[in-house]
Amino acid sequence: GKKIILDCDPGYDDAVALFLAHGHPDIELLAVTTVVGNQTLEKVTRNALSVARIIKMENVTFAAGCTQPLVKPIHTAAEIHGESGLDGPVLPEPHLRLSLRHAVDVIIETILSQPKDSVTLVPTGGLTNIAMALRKEPKIIDRVREVVLMGGAIRGGNATPCAEFNIYIDPEAAEIVFNAGWKVTMIGLDVTHKALATLPIRNQIRQIDTGPARFLSDLLGFFSEKYQKVHGFDAPAIHDPCAVAYVINPDLFTVQQAPISIETQGKHTTGMTVVDLRHRPPATCQTYVATDINSEAFWALIVEAMQHIGEGD
Ligand SMILES: Nc1ccc([C@@H]2N[C@H](CO)[C@@H](O)[C@H]2O)cc1
Numbered sequence: 001g002k003k004i005i006l007d008c009d010p011g012y013d014d015a016v017a018l019f020l021a022h023g024h025p026d027i028e029l030l031a032v033t034t035v036v037g038n039q040t041l042e043k044v045t046r047n048a049l050s051v052a053r054i055i056k057m058e059n060v061t062f063a064a065g066c067t068q069p070l071v072k073p074i075h076t077a078a079e080i081h082g083e084s085g086l087d088g089p090v091l092p093e094p095h096l097r098l099s100l101r102h103a104v105d106v107i108i109e110t111i112l113s114q115p116k117d118s119v120t121l122v123p124t125g126g127l128t129n130i131a132m133a134l135r136k137e138p139k140i141i142d143r144v145r146e147v148v149l150m151g152g153a154i155r156g157g158n159a160t161p162c163a164e165f166n167i168y169i170d171p172e173a174a175e176i177v178f179n180a181g182w183k184v185t186m187i188g189l190d191v192t193h194k195a196l197a198t199l200p201i202r203n204q205i206r207q208i209d210t211g212p213a214r215f216l217s218d219l220l221g222f223f224s225e226k227y228q229k230v231h232g233f234d235a236p237a238i239h240d241p242c243a244v245a246y247v248i249n250p251d252l253f254t255v256q257q258a259p260i261s262i263e264t265q266g267k268h269t270t271g272m273t274v275v276d277l278r279h280r281p282p283a284t285c286q287t288y289v290a291t292d293i294n295s296e297a298f299w300a301l302i303v304e305a306m307q308h309i310g311e312g313d
């Protein structure tokens with residue numbers, strides 16, 4: 001299967017990305033790293049390990065990363081993900097022990113230990129760990145197959161009217177990652193706002209009737225309530241698994257090659273991903289942006305992964 005490292009900040013939708021990455025047969029999850037974002041590093045790391053317990057993940061390295069963005073102060077999304085970062089369902093005590101290595105070192109060592117062009121980096125939180133990793137060991141830039149990240153938007157934003165949360169919380173890290181010279185595919189709000197966990201989908205997941213599926217159904221229920229209150233959507237956008245789905249099957253997406261600039265100085269626009277779709281991009285352009293998603297096929301991947309997980313044994 002396709003080898004990935006999932007760098008995440010669970011977070012409801014990060015939890016779904018973990019389910020998909022672990023459950024789908026086409027993905028080989030080499031390591032899970034955590035980064036400050038939706039909640040503090042300690043909280044998102046505990047949440048990641050609790051989700052691992054629910055799906056009985058074994059022999060996957062979990063490592064905690066940066067506690068703060070490179071420059072900006074911490075800005076969490078407690079209004080959506082709650083005080084714990086994964087409010088709602090009862091979370092089991094972790095069974096896996098956290099690696100003693102820092103996530104940045106695990107990212108570097110995992111990439112250098114795998115064949116060139118075999119590992120895809122899948123960040124679904126702020127890009128602090130990724131920026132630190134490529135600054136500490138620039139060799140990973142040429143070795144990584146691709147960076148497929150959930151973040152940014154061609155138009156609009158959720159942290160501000162024109163900035164998406166993952167970019168907004170650490171724009172300096174994003175600027176480093178987008179300009180490193182490796183291939184970056186940006187799965188932004190334009191497509192993730194089409195990956196809505198509607199009631200029929202939540203019912204379909206509940207009918208799988210396994211422990212993990214019941215947990216996922218409860219999770220989506222809580223996320224729905226929060227999304228309704230905060231964003232006024234009647235079904236929550238499940239952002240992060242879209243990045244994993246792209247690695248599984250890029251054909252589910254429409255993608256365009258386009259220059260992407262990160263605003264780091266704007267008084268009202270900091271964190272904005274400025275995607276230039278006006279002209280044919282130069283052949284040297286290494287950045288791509290998703291402009292559409294086949295939502296039905298996306299949800300079919302989630303259901304397939306849940307069926308593959310079963311009770312997690
Ligand atoms: N309101 C809100 C804030 C942050 C996020 C998180 N940031 C990204 C979407 O902006 C996802 O990775 C998700 O985990 C989702 C909703």
Ligand SMILES: [Ca+2]
Pocket residue numbers: 008009010011013014037038124125240
């Ligand atoms: Ca996230």
